[in-house]
Amino acid sequence: MSTVDHVLLGYSIFIVIASFLNLIRLDYWWIRMWDFPHLQLTVMAAAGLLSWLWLDHLMDGYRVLIPIGLLLALLYHGWLIYPFTPLYRKQVVRYVGKKDGDELDDNTIRLLVSNVYMENTQVPKVRTLVEKHKPDVVLILEANQKWKDELASIEVDFPHRIMHPLENTYGMLLYSRFPIRHHELRFLIQDDIPSVYAQLELPSGELINFYGVHPMPPSPTEHYRSTERDAELLLVGKEAREKTGPVIVAGDLNDVAWSHTTRLFQRISGLLDPRIGRGLYNTFHAKYFFLRWPLDHVFVSHHFQLQKILRLPNCGSDHFPMFISLTYVPEEEQVIEEIPQPEGNDLEESREKIEEAT
Numbered sequence: 001m002s003t004v005d006h007v008l009l010g011y012s013i014f015i016v017i018a019s020f021l022n023l024i025r026l027d028y029w030w031i032r033m034w035d036f037p038h039l040q041l042t043v044m045a046a047a048g049l050l051s052w053l054w055l056d057h058l059m060d061g062y063r064v065l066i067p068i069g070l071l072l073a074l075l076y077h078g079w080l081i082y083p084f085t086p087l088y089r090k091q092v093v094r095y096v097g098k099k100d101g102d103e104l105d106d107n108t109i110r111l112l113v114s115n116v117y118m119e120n121t122q123v124p125k126v127r128t129l130v131e132k133h134k135p136d137v138v139l140i141l142e143a144n145q146k147w148k149d150e151l152a153s154i155e156v157d158f159p160h161r162i163m164h165p166l167e168n169t170y171g172m173l174l175y176s177r178f179p180i181r182h183h184e185l186r187f188l189i190q191d192d193i194p195s196v197y198a199q200l201e202l203p204s205g206e207l208i209n210f211y212g213v214h215p216m217p218p219s220p221t222e223h224y225r226s227t228e229r230d231a232e233l234l235l236v237g238k239e240a241r242e243k244t245g246p247v248i249v250a251g252d253l254n255d256v257a258w259s260h261t262t263r264l265f266q267r268i269s270g271l272l273d274p275r276i277g278r279g280l281y282n283t284f285h286a287k288y289f290f291l292r293w294p295l296d297h298v299f300v301s302h303h304f305q306l307q308k309i310l311r312l313p314n315c316g317s318d319h320f321p322m323f324i325s326l327t328y329v330p331e332e333e334q335v336i337e338e339i340p341q342p343e344g345n346d347l348e349e350s351r352e353k354i355e356e357a358t
Contacts, residue, residue, distance in 0.1 A: 227356055
């Protein structure tokens with residue numbers, strides 16, 4: 001074998017291993033990190049497979065297993081990504097009443113979610129997005145006292161607020177045009193990682209159960225395992241399922257839409273993903289187009305229909321902001337296709353994960 005052949009062999013073996021390493025159900029960061037780059041691995045696996053087909057002299061003996069492995073990797077990545085293409089059935093149906101931009105009805109909520117990156121200085125760009133899109137609720141993540149002070153000018157439009165700036169990149173600011181009838185600032189798993197629960201009252205009088213979350217990711221610079229992140233999401237998911245009214249869960253989950261944990265969260269919570277059947281809406285990393293995946297999420301209960309979902313322009317952060325417009329639909333008008341339900345040992349896995357983290 002030539003040097004080129006040896007390089008291709010090593011490259012292909014790496015791609016095959018990296019493609020399936022995330023199937024190992026261990027929480028260490030160096031395993032969980034492979035939940036993220038499935039889009040990138042798809043491209044790399046396709047390039048590797050084409051190279052093997054081109055160099056057909058390598059297709060002999062045990063080496064024939066390598067292109068088979070690459071093909072299986074492509075099929076696996078396709079299975080994960082396919083639900084986020086227009087070919088798949090939409091989980092959240094399109095609202096067919098008044099459209100966003102018209103005079104909105106009293107059951108519409110417009111939400112802007114932005115992880116602003118604490119060291120970012122481009123505050124005017126965030127204010128401009130708020131002015132342009134006129135959200136009813138704004139969730140700002142990674143906010144410290146400086147961000148709180150510099151966003152003070154938007155407070156006139158948001159008389160109801162929950163403010164918890166922190167200097168550890170996990171501060172959280174919630175601005176609402178709607179009255180907040182009840183709220184809790186909570187530390188579900190870790191003492192320095194907040195989340196927010198708020199009951200927002202729509203102009204119609206309907207109460208929305210809103211959760212703002214930003215758990216710590218598994219990484220060599222943050223936390224050595226994903227257990228705490230997973231447990232926080234599952235705690236919120238269990239509580240969300242117990243609510244009888246409409247629910248929205250939003251934030252930077254530090255997990256991708258196709259991961260085992262996020263899919264488990266959906267089955268535990270019964271919440272729907274507006275991106276399914278529409279697109280990935282990759283929000284991270286804003287500065288590197290070749291390293292992007294969907295980290296910022298909005299999950300909703302079956303009470304909602306979708307008016308609009310947008311990935312907004314970058315505001316100097318490593319995350320793109322997200323904007324979503326939803327309309328609460330009374331029970332007699334709801335179109336319910338399928339609500340996610342726990343499967344197999346989901347409940348036991350969730351319980352064990354929460355117990356281990358707490």
